[in-house]
C-alpha cells in the first residue's frame with residue numbers, strides 16, 4: 355500500500371495491522387511501537403487521512419446529489435432520443451470532420467509558405483509532412499471539394515518543379 359522500501363522489518367510487520375487498528379481494533383503491541391517510532395506514526399496518519407478521504411467520496415450527499423442524478427437521467431433520455439435519429443447523430447461529426455480538414459489545409463498552406471521561404475531542404479521536409487499527414491489519418495467529409503491528399507500532391511509537384 356505504501357511504497358517505503360527502507361522501512362525496517364519490524365515496522366512492516368505493524369504496517370499490515372494499521373487497517374484493523376484504524377477500524378477500532380485494540381492493539382497494545384502496536385500502541386507500544388507507535389510510541390517509539392515516528393515513521394509508523396506518520397504512516398498511520400497517512401492511512402487515516404486516506405481512509406477519511408475515501409469515506410467522504412463514498413458518502414452520499416443528500417440534496418445536491420438527487421438533483422444531479424435527475425440531471426443525468428434527463429441527459430440520458432435526451433441522448434436516447436437523439437440516437438434514434440441517425441442524421442442528428444452524424445451532423446456534429448460531419449461538422450467536426452469538415453472543420454478538421456479545413457484546419458489541416460490552412461496549416462499546410464502556412465507550412466508551405468514557411469518552407470518555400472525559409473527552409474533550405476524543403477523537399478525532405480515536405481516529404482516527411484506528407485507521410486505524417488496521409489489522407490487516411492484525417493476524417494473526410496463526403497462533399498469536400500479538395501482533399502488533403504490533392505493539396506499535398508499539388509504542393510509537392512510545385513515544389514519539385516522549381
Ligand SMILES: [Zn+2]
Pocket residue numbers: 364365368387391392393394395
Ligand atoms: Zn515503526
